[in-house]
Each structure stands twice: as C-alpha cells, then as structure tokens.
Amino acid sequence: xxxxxxxARPQAAPSASERxxxxxxxxWSYTTLTALAVFFLxxxxxxxxxxxxxxxxxxxxxxxxxAFLPVGDISLDNYAGVFDRVPVGRxxxxxxxxxxxxxGLGLILNSMAGFALSRLRWRGRHLALALVxxxxxxxxxxxxxPMVYWVSHLPTLVWEDGLLKYDFGWLNTYQVQIIPFIAxxxxxxxxxxxxxxxxKSLDEAARIDGAGWFTIYRKIVAPLAGPAFATVAIVTFxxxxxxxxxxxxxxxQEELRPVMVGMQYFFQLDPAWGEVMAYTSLITxxxxxxxxxxxxxxxxxxxxxxxxx
Amino acid sequence: MALPALxxxxxxxxxxxxxAFGLSFTNARLIxxxxxxxxxxxxxxxxxxxxxVFLRSTLNTFVFAGVVVPVQAGLGLALAVLVNQKIxxxxxxxxxxxxxxxxxxxxxxxxxxxxxQDDGLINSFxxxxxxxxxxxxxxxxxxxxALGAIIVLSIWQAVGFHMLIWLSxxxxxxxxLYEAARMDGASPWQQFAHVTWxxxxxxxxxxxxxxxxxxxxxFVQIDVMTQGGPVNSTSTLVYHAVRKGYxxxxxxxxxxxxxxxxxxxxxxxxxxxxxxxxxx
Numbered sequence: 001x002x003x004x005x006x007x008a009r010p011q012a013a014p015s016a017s018e019r020x021x022x023x024x025x026x027x028w029s030y031t032t033l034t035a036l037a038v039f040f041l042x043x044x045x046x047x048x049x050x051x052x053x054x055x056x057x058x059x060x061x062x063x064x065x066x067a068f069l070p071v072g073d074i075s076l077d078n079y080a081g082v083f084d085r086v087p088v089g090r091x092x093x094x095x096x097x098x099x100x101x102x103x104g105l106g107l108i109l110n111s112m113a114g115f116a117l118s119r120l121r122w123r124g125r126h127l128a129l130a131l132v133x134x135x136x137x138x139x140x141x142x143x144x145x146p147m148v149y150w151v152s153h154l155p156t157l158v159w160e161d162g163l164l165k166y167d168f169g170w171l172n173t174y175q176v177q178i179i180p181f182i183a184x185x186x187x188x189x190x191x192x193x194x195x196x197x198x199x200k201s202l203d204e205a206a207r208i209d210g211a212g213w214f215t216i217y218r219k220i221v222a223p224l225a226g227p228a229f230a231t232v233a234i235v236t237f238x239x240x241x242x243x244x245x246x247x248x249x250x251x252x253q254e255e256l257r258p259v260m261v262g263m264q265y266f267f268q269l270d271p272a273w274g275e276v277m278a279y280t281s282l283i284t285x286x287x288x289x290x291x292x293x294x295x296x297x298x299x300x301x302x303x304x305x306x307x308x309x
Numbered sequence: 310m311a312l313p314a315l316x317x318x319x320x321x322x323x324x325x326x327x328x329a330f331g332l333s334f335t336n337a338r339l340i341x342x343x344x345x346x347x348x349x350x351x352x353x354x355x356x357x358x359x360x361x362v363f364l365r366s367t368l369n370t371f372v373f374a375g376v377v378v379p380v381q382a383g384l385g386l387a388l389a390v391l392v393n394q395k396i397x398x399x400x401x402x403x404x405x406x407x408x409x410x411x412x413x414x415x416x417x418x419x420x421x422x423x424x425x426q427d428d429g430l431i432n433s434f435x436x437x438x439x440x441x442x443x444x445x446x447x448x449x450x451x452x453x454x455a456l457g458a459i460i461v462l463s464i465w466q467a468v469g470f471h472m473l474i475w476l477s478x479x480x481x482x483x484x485x486l487y488e489a490a491r492m493d494g495a496s497p498w499q500q501f502a503h504v505t506w507x508x509x510x511x512x513x514x515x516x517x518x519x520x521x522x523x524x525x526x527x528f529v530q531i532d533v534m535t536q537g538g539p540v541n542s543t544s545t546l547v548y549h550a551v552r553k554g555y556x557x558x559x560x561x562x563x564x565x566x567x568x569x570x571x572x573x574x575x576x577x578x579x580x581x582x583x584x585x586x587x588x589x
Binding site: 026029030032033036037039040041043044046047059062063067109110112113115116117120128131132135137138139140141142143144145146147148149150152179180181182183185188213214217238241242244245248249260263266273276277280283284287288291292295298299302303304 | 310311313314315316317318319320321322323324325326328329332337339340388391392394396399402403404405406407408409411412413414415416417419420421423424428429430433436437465469470473474476477522525526528529532547550551554555560563564566567568570571574575578
C-alpha cells in the first residue's frame with residue numbers, strides 16, 4: 001500500500017446503474033478489440049485465400065468480401081507454379097539450416113559466455129562485460145556495408161580436388177550467413193543476468209566434489225536455466241529466419257540463398273500475384289505454426305526481453 | 310569459456326564498427342585491384358554538399374521516425390491497456406495483435422505493395438465506403454503519399470511487439486494501487502494518469518529507444534516496395550548507404566553514410582536516456 005490507504009473497506013454491492021455502465025464498457029471493449037483483430041488479420045487472410053485463386057480472380061475479387069473467402073476457382077495450382085519456377089525447396093532447406101545453426105550454436109556459446117561473466121572470477125571480466133553492453137546499441141545496419149568488405153577479405157578453407165586449400169573471401173558460403181550472427185550481445189546479457197540469480201553455493205559444493213567449471217556449467221547451471229534458454233532461442237529465431245539485407249549482399253549464388261531473398265524472383269513490375277501469394281504463404285506458415293504452438297513462451301520471452309533490456 | 314563468443318563479437322561487431330570509421334576516410338571499393346587510399350574528409354564533404362539524395366534520405370529518415378516513434382508507442386500503449394482488461398478471451402486478442410510481428414517484414418512489404426495498387430484492396434475499400442465518390446490512387450507511385458503508405462504498414466507490422474512490452478510494464482503495477490485510487494473516487498482516466506503512467510517510466514524508455522533505433526534503420530520496406538522512389542521520396546539513410554556502398558561498390562562512401570547514421574542513432578539514444586532519466 002504505497003499510498004498509505006486502508007486495505008479493505010467494505011464495498012457496497014454495485015447498484016443497477018453501475019452494473020449497466022460496466023456492461024456498456026464491456027460491449028465497447030469487445031467491439032474495439034474485434035475491429036482491431038480484423039485490422040491486424042485482414043492482409044494475412046487475404047494472402048492465404050488469394051494463394052488458392054487464379055490471378056484474374058484475385059483482381060476481380062478485391063471489389064467485394066469475396067477477397068477474404070476461399071470461393072470460386074480454388075486450387076493449389078499457384079503452389080505447383082512456385083515449385084516449378086523457383087527452387088523453393090532449396091531455399092527452405094537453406095533457411096532451416098542457417099536458422100538452426102545460428103540459434104543452436106548461439107545458445108551454446110552465448111550461455112558459456114554468460115556463465116563465465118556471471119560466475120567466474122577472471123582478469124578482464126568487467127572490461128568484457130562493458131564491451132558486451134556497449135555493443136548492444138550498435139544496430140546491424142550501421143556495420144552492414146563495412147562488414148561486406150571485411151568478410152570478402154577473410155581467410156577461409158576450401159576443399160578443392162581432394163585437397164584442403166587456403167583462400168580468401170567468405171562471399172557465397174553458408175558460413176557467412178551463420179558465423180557472424182552466433183555471438184549476440186543481447187543473448188550474452190540475458191544469460192549473464194539469469195545465471196547470476198542461481199545460488200553460487202551450488203558451484204562451491206560441486207567444486208568440493210571435484211567438478212571442473214565446464215561440468216558445473218553443463219550439469220548444474222544450464223539445466224536450471226531453462227527459461228533463459230527458451231527466451232534466447234525465441235528472440236534469435238525470428239531474425240535468423242527473416243534475414244534479408246545481409247544475404248542479399250553476400251550471397252549471389254542461387255543454391256545458397258535463403259527464403260526471403262529467394263522472393264526476389266517475384267519483384268518484377270508485373271508479378272504473377274497468385275504465385276507471389278503462394279510463395280509468401282509457404283514461407284510464413286512454418287513461422288506461424290511455431291508461433292501458435294509456443295505462443296505462451298513467445299509472449300513471456302518478449303516481455304522478459306523488455307523488462308531486462 | 311567466454312572466449313569463443315567474445316572473439317566472434319570482436320570479429321563481427323567491433324572490427325566492422327572500427328572499419329566503418331576507418332573506411333569512411335578512404336576511397337575503398339568493394340572489388341578493386343588498388344588498395345584503398347586515404348582521402349581525408351572528402352566523403353563527408355561530398356555527402357553534405359554534393360549529394361542531394363543523401364540529404365533527402367536523411368530528411369525522409371527523420372520524417373519516418375518522427376511519425377512512427379510517437380504513433381507506434383502511443384498505439385502500443387492503447388492496445389496494451391485494452392488487452393490488460395480482465396475479460397474473457399483477452400489472450401486470444403493478444404495473440405492476434407502479435408501475429409504481424411512474427412510475419413517477416415519482407416512478406417509484409419510485398420503483401421502491402423499489392424494492397425496499395427491502384428486496383429488493390431485498399432482502393433476498392435475506399436471506393437466502397439465512399440460510395441464511389443472518391444477513387445483510389447497508386448499510393449506508392451505518388452511522391453506525396455508513398456512515405457505515408459510505408460509508415461502505415463510499418464506500424465501495422467511492429468505495434469504488437471510494443472504492445473507486449475507495455476503490457477509487461479502494466480502488469481508490474483500492483484492491483485492495490487488501482488483499488489485505492491478507485492476508493493478515492495478516481496475516474497478511469499485519473500487512474501491512468503496518476504497510477505498507470507507514473508508506473509511505466511522505465512518501460513517507456515525501453516519502448517522509445519527500441520522504436521527509434523528500428524525506425525531509423527528503415528530498409529526492407531523501401532527495398533521491396535519502392536527502391537527509394539518515386540523521385541527519392543522514400544530513400545532512407547540505410548537504403549542510400551547500401552545503394553552507394555554495395556550496389557555501386559563505393560565502400561568508402563557507403564561507410565561514411567553508415568558512420569553518419571550511427572552517430573545520429575547514438576546521439577538520439579543518449580538524448581532519450583538523458584531526458585527520461587532526469588527525474589529519477
């Protein structure tokens with residue numbers, strides 16, 4: 001009771017007019033919420049429905065509510081067309097590979113860094129933490145252009161004619177889409193915060209039993225930090241799947257491109273809209289399914305990232 | 310154990326940031342047989358005196374952020390208050406309002422490009438509700454409406470994220486405070502002004518900083534929908550940096566634009582922190 005007011009004062013039963021006012025407010029709330037739900041969903045409903053219609057019908061249907069209904073000449077032809085015209089299976093494979101490796105390796109390396117920053121005493125620890133926090137405010141867009149220049153000069157190993165050779169330039173590879181995004185200042189920060197809430201007495205007990213630091217991380221601290229791992233997985237999953245600017249610049253080779261960049265096939269002046277809608281539906285559905293199945297975790301992760309940021 | 314992650318952070322964040330600084334004083338090109346040459350402040354002079362597209366892009370970026378930051382923060386808060394009510398089915402609405410956030414901005418941009426066409430859904434809607442009195446237009450092809458059209462879809466896509474941030478802030482405010490205020494006869498508006506708003510201070514800082522940084526980095530919508538046109542009315546700082554530094558291969562000049570962009574982001578973030586921290 002921050003206001004210093006008495007906690008409970010017997011409340012009179014609500015009068016008839018009060019009840020009426022409350023009911024009116026509720027009706028108003030539901031009307032507003034429903035109108036907003038329509039506003040937030042109509043483009044996506046339109047996308048899924050249109051992906052089933054031929055181009056001509058999409059254009060004539062926009063003049064009526066038929067635009068949102070799967071009626072008329074419904075078929076999966078547009079999806080077949082997409083698979084004929086672009087290597088969408090390959091794009092999906094690339095995106096899944098890049099996303100899984102970026103998120104997975106990120107969970108391991110960033111949590112190890114968080115462990116070291118929150119529980120180990122070493123020289124330079126404070127400097128390292130300051131570095132992590134400082135890099136939090138650098139938007140990727142500011143370093144994208146110099147980074148293209150940088151990765152095009154980095155050394156790499158290539159397998160050529162049965163020999164491992166040394167070469168320069170990371171352009172047109174998988175590694176250029178994954179390695180720069182594994183370490184994430186925000187993830188390290190979240191892990192550091194979360195790990196410091198786990199009692200240090202656990203470590204000491206394990207040390208007495210002769211456990212090394214890595215064992216303590218793997219067997220004791222990490223298993224207790226499930227929510228932190230879930231949050232980091234969720235907040236790094238979307239940007240990895242949605243990558244656009246970076247692969248646009250560093251991957252010209254079609255076989256290595258992810259789904260978002262693959263969409264460029266459809267950016268012509270007069271696109272075949274039915275196929276466009278089929279393609280966008282195809283790459284949106286996996287994410288929507290993941291989101292709807294884990295919506296509770298999504299919502300609490302976003303909330304957690306906000307509170308702690 | 311911190312070594313692998315910290316090494317990667319230095320390699321792919323600290324070094325590129327320093328490189329942005331270093332390259333902006335050179336004439337480096339992406340693919341060139343000659344090593345970069347030091348050219349002093351030439352790139353900066355060029356940006357501010359000889360590149361009208363840069364100046365226009367800076368202006369557009371500020372206009373975009375100037376509208377998006379207050380509107381998106383305000384709408385996000387309004388949505389949060391709406392879905393913070395204790396009524397049946399409210400969780401479903403939270404999920405629905407968040408759906409555009411998990412939809413890729415690339416998909417959203419291409420979808421809205423179709424909606425904005427002169428024979429698209431939005432025009433036919435306007436046509437219907439005005440009984441044909443007002444005929445639509447190609448929103449993205451008109452320099453006076455293109456940026457506004459992009460502002461609308463950008464807010465539509467991202468506002469659900471900030472709704473959740475505000476919501477988590479709202480839920481940290483103890484219910485007893487509202488009960489006490491109600492007992493003192495406070496109206497819903499007075500409850501908001503005297504209980505809710507003061508309790509949301511740190512949430513507000515976070516919301517404003519994240520929207521500002523995201524808004525200043527506007528790129529995908531432009532690249533997918535307008536390529537900076539018509540007549541540069543939607544070109545932005547990041548779009549211009551990519552156009553110069555990558556498409557036209559002028560890495561040095563692109564780095565200069567990136568650096569100017571970074572300084573702007575930094576200054577605004579610091580100003581916001583300062584302004585909102587003052588009263589603590």
